[in-house]
Amino acid sequence: MHVITALGTGGAERQLELLVARSRQQSAVVALYEGGPVADAIRALGVRVEVLGMAGAARLTAVPRLVRLLRRYRPDVVHVHLLAAQLWAIPAARLAGVPVVVSSEHSLMDDSMEGRPLTPALRGTYRVLERLASHTVAVSATTAQRLQRWGVDPQRVTVVDNGIDVDALRFDPAARAAVRAELGVDDDTLVVGAVGRLEPVKRMDQVLRAAAPLLRDRGAVLVVAGSGSLAAPLAELARSLGVEGRVRWLGSRSDVAGVLSATDVLVSASRDETFGMAVVEGLVAGLPAAYVECPALEELPAPVAAAVQVPELDDDDEQVAALGRVLAQLADEAVARGLQRLPVDPALRSRYGAQPAADRVDAVYRSLTGG
Missing domain, CATH: 3.40.50.2000 (Glycogen Phosphorylase B;)
Structure with missing residues (x-):
């Protein structure tokens, strides 16, 4: 039991x-x-x-x-x-x-x-x-x-x-089309995804601030899957950044695989992780990922090419700027390859x-x- x-x-x-x-x-x-x-x-x-x-x-x-x-x-x-x-x-x-x-x-x-x-x-x-x-x-x-x-x-x-249910997270073109239609996002729009509770430890405020230039200047959309006590403050932050129309708040979702299929780049500012489930699931779904902490990746014998770690910095503004630079780099690469999926590192499949x-x-x- x-x-x-x-x-x-x-x-x-x-x-x-x-x-x-x-x-x-x-x-x-x-x-x-x-x-x-x-x-x-x-x-x-x-x-x-x-x-x-x-x-x-x-x-x-x-x-x-x-x-x-x-x-x-x-x-x-x-x-x-x-x-x-x-x-x-x-x-x-x-x-x-x-x-x-x-x-x-x-x-x-x-x-x-x-x-x-x-x-x-x-x-x-x-x-x-x-x-x-x-x-x-x-x-x-x-x-x-x-x-x-x-x-x-x-x-x-x-x-x-x-x-991790590797097979369930495999990219699904039909799920991508269905979720994007639900969100009012066309197939050529760059979608940045963030998955996690809307609580302080996940630092979704940093995600919003880091993604804001992509949303304002390049027409990208940020999709946030998760619920929590910071839902209202985060929505207000999006308004203050002038990107409220470019953010989709999904709340708690049972179809994480579909959300990941609809996404092109994953971002995580979370700290104090014991594993880093959201990051690993994104990588297994073939997404590039910008992240701050993910012990699961640190425990692999070799780095995962699709994952780029942003160092933890003491200054909040510097942290957001560093995360934004990595996110912009991954977005450029995703657009250059036509938003196609990356190959999944075999070590993720075998270990997790x-x-x-x-x-x-x-x-x-x-x-x-x-x-």
Whole structure:
């Protein structure tokens, strides 16, 4: 039984969808707060999804409700994802007598966790929860190294790189035409894509400012797929930059593959990444990518030609200018080749395929349950 905070369209949620679709185990999923597009997709796989609706005062009953649910299902393994699930579901699983509790660490940074500052209280709470769990799965070697710096025993951590459905992300001309028609963009217009939550850590304000010259001077369109608390401020920023008519705010989308097919260049200003899912998915879709941080690329044996890293700079304006220069370079190259796709680096396919990731997680379950 997987337990996760909610089932919208974030990276951890989509990883869970890929995992239950390919696992060789029988699965069920619990969302603590709310469902969403990923909940619908998981149900379509024939997997049962329970949504507890834990908003507000309902949090006070989270542990007993989870204990009752787990005693009814009697799972061999409870696998928790994200901090809220760790906080409520790890103690509940132990109270319910579940023999194995696995915790996936998706969003641990050097100084924050899921956007929360790493206070001594949070760090202490996390260490207690880690010891209550049987084992931790880290979504990248970078994440495992951060856990080790926290004092977590490396023998209690297994690295399972995030998986990507490479075949589903293959360029689709029909999807390109359909999404562009939906957005009112003709086939010859350069489209810059950005995928991610509209939250501070993703720095979509820098993306807007870096892309603004392309939008104003060259008639490009910026497509932003994602939702979050900064939606209104970002829309106001687009207006102040004079590019509001050249930006398409898509909100949360379940058809990321279609959005990427409609895109010509990908840009990510995100910092404090544990993996860099949006960047890797763009590269797998054959897009050139300008990015600031992507541990998944750093862990490959050789650079990926289609990806250009922008160094992290202390000055915000200098950061935007550097990102804008790389983005303009990639845009020029894309136009020069007629907006055709780039070949996909074989290393991305071999290392980050979805089925190998699911198989490795299944192997963790088998090792902890004695087979």
